[in-house]
Amino acid sequence: MNDLLYSHTYQIQGRDFEHGGEASSDIKEALKRMGINPQVIKRTAIASYEAEMNIIVYTEKGELLLEVYPKMIRVTATDRGPGIEDVELAMKEGYSTAPPEIREMGFGSGMGLPNIKKNADRLLIESHPGKGTKVIFEIDIPNASV
Amino acid sequence: MPAFNLYFHSLRIKEDVCKGCTHCLRNCPTEAIRVRNRLAQIKDLKCIDCGDCVRFCPWGANEVLTDDLSVLSHYEYRVLVIPPAFLSLDFLGLSTSEVMGRIFALGFQEVYEEGIGEEAYLEETRRILTKGNVKKPLISVACPAVIRLMQVRFPDLLSHLSPLNTPRDILGATVRRKLGKNSGLFYLAPCPAKITAIRNPQGIEKSPYDGVIAANILYREILRVNETTSGKVHLSGPSGVAIGRIGGEKEFLSPLRVLAIDGITNVVRFLKELEMEKVPALDLIEGRSCPNGCVGGILLPERDSFLNLYRLEQEERKRENAISPLSREDMADFLYLTMPIQPRPQYFLSENMEAAAKLLKMIDKFYEKLPKIDCGSCGAPTCRALAEDVAKGEASLEDCIFL
Ligand SMILES: Nc1ncnc2c1ncn2[C@@H]1O[C@H](COP(=O)(O)OP(=O)(O)OP(=O)(O)O)[C@@H](O)[C@H]1O
Ligand code: SF4
Ligand SMILES: [Mg+2]
DSSP states (O other): OOOOOOEEEEEEEOOOOTTTTTTHHHHHHHHHHTTOOHHHHHHHHHHHHHHHHHHHHOOSEEEEEEEEEEEEEEEEEOOSSSOOOOHHHTTTTOOOOOOOOHTTOOOOOOHHHHHHHOOOOOEEEEETTTEEEEEEEEOOSSSSOO | OOOOOOOSSSSSEEEEEEOOOHHHHOOOTTEEEETTTTTEEEOTTOOOOHHHHHHHOOOOOOHHHBOGGGGGGGGEEEEEEGGGGGGGGTOOOOHHHHHHEEEEEEEEOOOEHHHHHHHHHHHHHHHHHTTOOOOOSSOOSSSSHHHHHHHHGGGGGGGGBBSBOOOHHHHHHHHHHHHHHTEEEEEEEESSHHHHHOOOOHSSSSSSSSEEEHHHHHHHHHHHHOOHHHHHHHHOOHHGGGSSSHHHHHHHHSSSOEEEEEHHHHHHHHHHHHHHHSSOOEEEEEESSSSGGGOTTTSSSSSOHHHOOOOOOOOHHHTTTOOOSTTGGGGGGGBOOOOHHHHHHHSSSOSHHHHHHHHHHHHHHHHHSSSSOOTTSSSSHHHHHHHHHHHTTSSOOOGGOOO
16 A cells, blocks of 8 residues: 555554553553544553563564554554564463563453454554564554544 | 623733743643743633643643632622532641631622532432433533633534533522622632633633632632631532542442543643544543642642542542532523534634635645644744644744754
């Protein structure tokens, strides 16, 4: 598609819980200022937040790429972390490999990926153990936004 | 009364006093202030009249526009509605009845306490939260700065706003109906937000009030007159007094799940969480712009909100068995807002998504060049805000002292 209206890349530092959620909050702000349908923004922001937190919790470093098209928003979360052995299993509600100290911080209920799936219209996960993970999701913009 | 202006504000900067420092700039919750040529300016479309610029100005350069007592002369019969926070003030030993007597000596014939409206407001709030199908958490409309904050920064949360009319206007409209043509109804404001809410009302067609007087002006006159006359006083019960402090709605709506938040920056933080649905199941948000609620209003002569809070709680205790002179039924016709509360248009970069995206790309481009330290020296509150001003042609990149 070459009718890309807007794109921006947000860098994410692994283990940086203090700034956790900033990228998705910036994404939300950008979409709000563009006057995009609030329901679409909410779904994008929630899904982005889950992808961002997974990068922070499980990897050293990664990024979120936001792309806005007239009829659709795409977010691509890329990292060079440990990868996911069994994607199908990771997609199950409640499945988590988060260690105890992460659970103490309120993460690790195994709801992140399912939550992305719930909020996105399309979801694609590509993961290579030892190399990294790419989570791509798209959310359609209904006609007559603004 | 001055002419109504769509974006009327009650805050103004005194150009001869302003030093062009950045105290207000840094503390404005909606980034409505710019310092240009050593002078602070308020952006009308962004200002929510919370008054934090006044609170944080060390020089007293931000002033609040209000009526003074001379407006009383236009009316034969004059009625004043006072916010409960007013009775939390230290009147240098004067009793409540002496204070009232002096208010009458200053030209009023009747005084009502805003809390009377609050009692109906609380009762109706409980009813719609228990029975109605409202979007939870509902956000209380009692503080006008919070409503405006939502119009300016959180347009998508406006659907959470309570459909109820404000306690101030529920009471005001009820009293107004009883008054004749030559009578004037006045509100005593603890803050610029309420002055603006009366001059430029949201959610109702027309304010029931004929004028609005700043609490500190009346306070000064009360200490000065030194005589009393008689008139009619209508005070509320304890829950009406509690509207003057944070936690009043929470306490009197228990066991409903009410979260009380004071301080406009705390309200901003919470609304961001609510937008992301990262909050527990709640029935109502009691948000107040000022620290400790209206007892922290910037037009109260005593700026220490903790002392005001203490005195207000004493007053609540004194009223324990007091009964409000008006019932919910008396005020039933005015319990709800009659018009929708709309977002402020400027929030969107453009009406059209493509144009907005273009502007956003420009903002990103300029922002990349800036040091991202939000020092404020350029006169914009953040590097991001300067980038936006540059993209809109309102400032130049060279305003940044690092470039
Ligand atoms: N980017 C990633 N890199 C490596 N492993 C990941 C990544 N994202 C998810 N996983 C794996 O998938 C599992 C499930 O992820 P999911 O986000 O659904 O739940 P969680 O992160 O464990 O808990 P929650 O998101 O509810 O806090 C994780 O425990 C982890 O093992
Ligand atoms: S908390 Fe009360 S005094 Fe402060 S702005 Fe809101 S209504 Fe006014
Ligand atoms: Mg997760």
